[in-house]
Amino acid sequence: MAEVTAEARIAAPAARVWQQLIDFASYGQWNATHTSFPKGGPDPLAVDAVYLENMKLMGFPAEVTWTVAGLETERLLATTGTGPMGVNLAMRYALTPDGDETTVRIEGSFTGAAVTLMAGKLKDSATGALNESLRKLAGLVE
Structure with a gap:
């Protein structure tokens, strides 16, 4: 497992x-691993919504099937995904408001046999x- x-x-x-986080049409403007949503982002954005994302990880293209696992407006977007070679992914975006500022924490995990070989x-x-x-x-x- 690799956790980030x-x-x-x-x-x-x-x-x-x-x-900005849920504006899936603009993901390419800020998400460094994103290349496209072949069929668009989740519509509607709701728990259990499924969508495809093309990504680039470590320079390699990957298609991930994401499922929205948790959703709390202006606070949390959590997803689980399956990618190539049996890799399972999880991403969690947590927002903590503090007046006119926000702390954004992103947590991700990757599991599967292929991950073991290149976890570091x-x-x-x-x-x-x-x-x-x-x-x-x-x-x-800003």
Whole structure:
């Protein structure tokens, strides 16, 4: 298993950060691993909604089937996914409002036989991508 975490304090209210986070049409503007949603994002955005995402991890393309596992407006978006080579993924975006600022914490995990072989490199690559994503997200909403 590889687990990754990144956190940033963004100078924008949670409502603005949330709107950017769930604007699936603009994911490519801030999400460093995202390449496309072949059939669009989850519509409607609700627990158990399923959608496909094309991503690039460690320089390799991957198609992930995501399911929304948890949803709390302006607070939490949690997803679980299945990718190539039997890899299972989980992503959790948690927003903690503090007046006109918001702390955004992203937690991810990757499991499966293929992950065991490259867990260290995957963790380093994914952590870098999460931190880059948070910087870009902040740039869009601040």
